[in-house]
Amino acid sequence: MATIKEVSRLANVSVATVSRVVNGNKWVAEETQERVRAAMAQLDYTPNNAARALATNKTDTIGMVVGDLSGPFYGDLMYQVEQEVRALGKHLIVTSGHGNWDDENDAIEFLLQRQVDALILHVDAISDEELFTLSQRTDCPIVLVNRFVPELAAQCIHLDNELGGRLLTEYLIAQGHRNIACITGPLYKSDSRDRLQGYRQALDNAGIAYRAELVVEGDYTEPGGSLAMERLLRRDQPMTAVLCSNDLMAYGAIRLAKSQGIAVPKQLSVAGYDNIVMSAYIEPGLTTMHVPIGQMGVQAGQLAVALAEKRPHATQHHFDPSLVVRESVSPQK
Amino acid sequence: MATIKEVSRLANVSVATVSRVVNGNKWVAEETQERVRAAMAQLDYTPNNAARALATNKTDTIGMVVGDLSGPFYGDLMYQVEQEVRALGKHLIVTSGHGNWDDENDAIEFLLQRQVDALILHVDAISDEELFTLSQRTDCPIVLVNRFVPELAAQCIHLDNELGGRLLTEYLIAQGHRNIACITGPLYKSDSRDRLQGYRQALDNAGIAYRAELVVEGDYTEPGGSLAMERLLRRDQPMTAVLCSNDLMAYGAIRLAKSQGIAVPKQLSVAGYDNIVMSAYIEPGLTTMHVPIGQMGVQAGQLAVALAEKRPHATQHHFDPSLVVRESVSPQK
DNA sequence: CTGAAAGCGCTTACAG
DNA sequence: CTGAAAGCGCTTACAG
Numbered sequence: 001m002a003t004i005k006e007v008s009r010l011a012n013v014s015v016a017t018v019s020r021v022v023n024g025n026k027w028v029a030e031e032t033q034e035r036v037r038a039a040m041a042q043l044d045y046t047p048n049n050a051a052r053a054l055a056t057n058k059t060d061t062i063g064m065v066v067g068d069l070s071g072p073f074y075g076d077l078m079y080q081v082e083q084e085v086r087a088l089g090k091h092l093i094v095t096s097g098h099g100n101w102d103d104e105n106d107a108i109e110f111l112l113q114r115q116v117d118a119l120i121l122h123v124d125a126i127s128d129e130e131l132f133t134l135s136q137r138t139d140c141p142i143v144l145v146n147r148f149v150p151e152l153a154a155q156c157i158h159l160d161n162e163l164g165g166r167l168l169t170e171y172l173i174a175q176g177h178r179n180i181a182c183i184t185g186p187l188y189k190s191d192s193r194d195r196l197q198g199y200r201q202a203l204d205n206a207g208i209a210y211r212a213e214l215v216v217e218g219d220y221t222e223p224g225g226s227l228a229m230e231r232l233l234r235r236d237q238p239m240t241a242v243l244c245s246n247d248l249m250a251y252g253a254i255r256l257a258k259s260q261g262i263a264v265p266k267q268l269s270v271a272g273y274d275n276i277v278m279s280a281y282i283e284p285g286l287t288t289m290h291v292p293i294g295q296m297g298v299q300a301g302q303l304a305v306a307l308a309e310k311r312p313h314a315t316q317h318h319f320d321p322s323l324v325v326r327e328s329v330s331p332q333k
Numbered sequence: 334m335a336t337i338k339e340v341s342r343l344a345n346v347s348v349a350t351v352s353r354v355v356n357g358n359k360w361v362a363e364e365t366q367e368r369v370r371a372a373m374a375q376l377d378y379t380p381n382n383a384a385r386a387l388a389t390n391k392t393d394t395i396g397m398v399v400g401d402l403s404g405p406f407y408g409d410l411m412y413q414v415e416q417e418v419r420a421l422g423k424h425l426i427v428t429s430g431h432g433n434w435d436d437e438n439d440a441i442e443f444l445l446q447r448q449v450d451a452l453i454l455h456v457d458a459i460s461d462e463e464l465f466t467l468s469q470r471t472d473c474p475i476v477l478v479n480r481f482v483p484e485l486a487a488q489c490i491h492l493d494n495e496l497g498g499r500l501l502t503e504y505l506i507a508q509g510h511r512n513i514a515c516i517t518g519p520l521y522k523s524d525s526r527d528r529l530q531g532y533r534q535a536l537d538n539a540g541i542a543y544r545a546e547l548v549v550e551g552d553y554t555e556p557g558g559s560l561a562m563e564r565l566l567r568r569d570q571p572m573t574a575v576l577c578s579n580d581l582m583a584y585g586a587i588r589l590a591k592s593q594g595i596a597v598p599k600q601l602s603v604a605g606y607d608n609i610v611m612s613a614y615i616e617p618g619l620t621t622m623h624v625p626i627g628q629m630g631v632q633a634g635q636l637a638v639a640l641a642e643k644r645p646h647a648t649q650h651h652f653d654p655s656l657v658v659r660e661s662v663s664p665q666k
Numbered sequence: 667c668t669g670a671a672a673g674c675g676c677t678t679a680c681a682g
Numbered sequence: 683c684t685g686a687a688a689g690c691g692c693t694t695a696c697a698g
Contacts, residue, residue, distance in 0.1 A: 003690095003691060003692085004691060004692060005691080005692095013668075013669085014668065014669045014670075015669090015691090015692080015693090016668070016669060016670080016671095016693080016694080017667090017668060017669075018692095019692065019693055019694085020667095020668090020693095022692095023693085027667055027668085028667070028668080029667055029668085032667080032668085046442070046445075046446055047446075047691080047692070048387070048446075048448075048690085048691050048692065049383075049386075049446050049447055049448065049692095050382075050383045050384075050385075050386035050387040050392075050448060050690085050691080050692090051383075051387050051674090051690070051691035051692035051693090052383075052691080052692055052693080053382075053383035053674090053692090054381070054383040054384050054387055054673095054674045054675065054676085054690090054691080054692070054693095055673080055674055055691080055692045055693040055694080056674085056692085056693065056694095057674080059383075068408075068412060069408060069411035069412045069415055069427070070405070070408030070409050070411065070412040071408055072403070072405065072408075074408075075401075075402060075403030075404055075405075075407075075408055076403055078402035078403065079401060079402045079403040079429075082402055082428075082429060091428070091443055092428075093426050093427075094402070094426075094427055095415075095424070095425075096412075096415060109379070110424055112379075113379055113380075113381075113382050114382055115381075115382065115383060251614060277611075278610075278611045278614060281584060281611060281614065281615045281616075282614045282615065282616070283614075283615070283616030336674095336675060336676085337675060337676060338675080338676095346684075346685085347684065347685045347686075348675090348676080348677090348685090349677080349678080349684070349685060349686080349687095350683090350684060350685075351676095352676065352677055352678085353677095353683095353684090355676095356677085360683055360684085361683070361684080362683060362684085365683080365684085380675080380676070381674085381675050381676065382676095383674085383675080383676090384674070384675035384676035384677090384690090385675080385676055385677080386676090386690090387674090387675080387676070387677095387689095387690045387691065387692085388675080388676045388677040388678080388689080388690050389676085389677065389678095389690085390690080
């Protein structure tokens with residue numbers, strides 16, 4: 001690798017001047033610039049990033065931590081964030097936190113040590129308080145996706161999960177359902193709690209009593225959905241619909257129902273949440289709440305870069321999910 | 334951020350000694366080590382990576398470029414590679430090349446500039462020759478996933494795509510099909526060509542004439558599969574089965590067939606390739622070739638780290654796809 | 667418009 | 683076992 005010194009020698013200028021043209025500094029004579037550029041080209045020079053980072057304390061890099069590197073939900077998010085960040089001239093480094101405290105912290109430490117210019121976090125296990133402490137401790141700007149921490153409101157891009165839960169439940173009620181079960185996500189996650197809350201609220205508004213026998217906690221995975229469905233069925237309560245807190249669990253629930261000879265949606269309606277791509281393909285097509293995760297990613301990317309550059313940004317912080325009606329819910333008279 | 338100098342002052346040693354304990358150098362008195370460690374803890378010291386990289390020319394980081402940050406196929410790959418790399422004490426930086434030459438090169442340059450200790454590449458647009466040149470130009474070790482470049486054989490983790498194409502076609506033939514259409518991937522990609530080659534070979538072996546009218550080039554996307562299917566149908570040739578070069582195109586083909594009132598698999602059998610998760614959920618369940626992309630990722634991760642550390646590694650370079658029979662292919666008498 | 671020089675925070679022979 | 687010092691490749695006031 002050629003260094004700045006070799007370039008300066010070849011171009012017959014000081015390293016300072018080379019540095020200036022590399023960084024687009026105005027105050028260099030046109031003719032000098034050309035000489036330097038020629039030398040750079042000839043030596044195939046590319047600046048050493050570590051040296052640069054050491055000298056400037058910046059890296060032109062945005063760090064992101066997501067739950068997993070696989071999975072359609074995070075895939076969309078990563079994709080959009082990368083597009084945006086790249087368009088703004090920065091690079092993205094993604095790491096995964098696997099939804100557990102240790103890995104999430106590791107990932108953050110790693111990125112901070114890498115001196116990223118901003119951090120985009122989609123974390124579950126780390127508490128609101130810890131996030132707040134983190135934001136105090138470091139001067140690296142932090143953007144929170146899919147999460148609302150009041151103290152950090154200006155850095156949150158969040159979804160109204162309660163609204164989603166309510167809308168979906170209202171739809172089921174409008175279809176004539178009264179005995180509506182609910183498979184929640186892990187209740188230590190705020191989005192799970194919010195979705196459940198929306199469900200309760202819709203029930204309330206419709207004058208339907210909330211019944212704990214119809215609610216079971218799942219884990220946001222497909223097998224977990226099957227398990228939850230099984231537990232629900234064993235309770236032997238009357239029910240005509242089940243609302244699942246995410247699509248994956250809905251798949252599991254449908255699979256289990258079918259395996260027990262229960263027709264979906266004829267005998268049992270099932271709804272999901274997230275609207276991941278697969279849900280359009282599954283049979284029956286899944287009725288679910290669409291989460292505009294891509295758009296949220298766009299905002300997160302833009303906000304992160306703006307914060308890194310200490311620029312203001314008109315951020316859309318709040319997003320609403322919307323109902324997607326397909327075939328997994330049928331009317332109940 | 335505390336620096337090594339502050340730690341050295343607090344612990345009353347030289348910075349060299351602090352560096353030694355940070356890097357686990359043996360030749361430091363036990364008692365000194367403790368003093369240093371205490372000082373590090375007290376100051377919440379974490380070494381500056383840029384400085385370290387500058388001094389050592391190493392970063393403990395493996396770079397990877399994939400086609401896209403979204404999508405189930407790459408998701409599995411990234412996931413497994415990260416697991417492996419992390420278990421070996423390194424970090425992973427993933428970037429996407431979007432299947433086009435510019436972005437792929439950008440991504441590689443970015444990672445090289447970041448001085449990653451090794452590179453794992455899943456690229457499509459960059460030619461074999463360019464890859465070879467790249468490997469000559471840089472001393473950063475390169476691992477190629479899902480690709481076989483003869484000159485770089487020792488660094489390739491590849492799949493026998495021809496075998497897969499053959500196996501799948503043989504299965505269709507065994508089910509009694511004779512008029513088997515084929516929707517290929519983009520033919521500038523070697524895996525597409527290999528899969529097609531396998532198809533031709535199976536036909537040959539069975540004494541069935543290859544007919545260009547039954548072959549159409551797709552683009553590996555779902556809408557592309559629909560388009561290809563439409564073109565195929567318009568040709569109005571007798572056909573009872575269509576082999577798609579990946580699962581996504583199979584979805585598209587099935588969707589289009591259904592929309593035209595053609596029952597799958599009753600009137601038309603459809604097979605895919607890749608066995609992405611969705612294929613188990615779709616209706617009818619997709620018969621396809623399973624690609625052990627996760628296992629390939631494990632090998633790629635291990636090999637990359639081994640090369641970075643100049644250690645030998647017993648790599649499994651070659652993988653075979655395997656047939657997964659579900660419901661999208663029915664027998665033809 | 668350009669250069670000399672200090673400094674960023676670490677590592678690593680070299681001495682001792 | 684430990685320290686002084688050079689060096690990694692850049693950037694950035696400061697002069698001129």
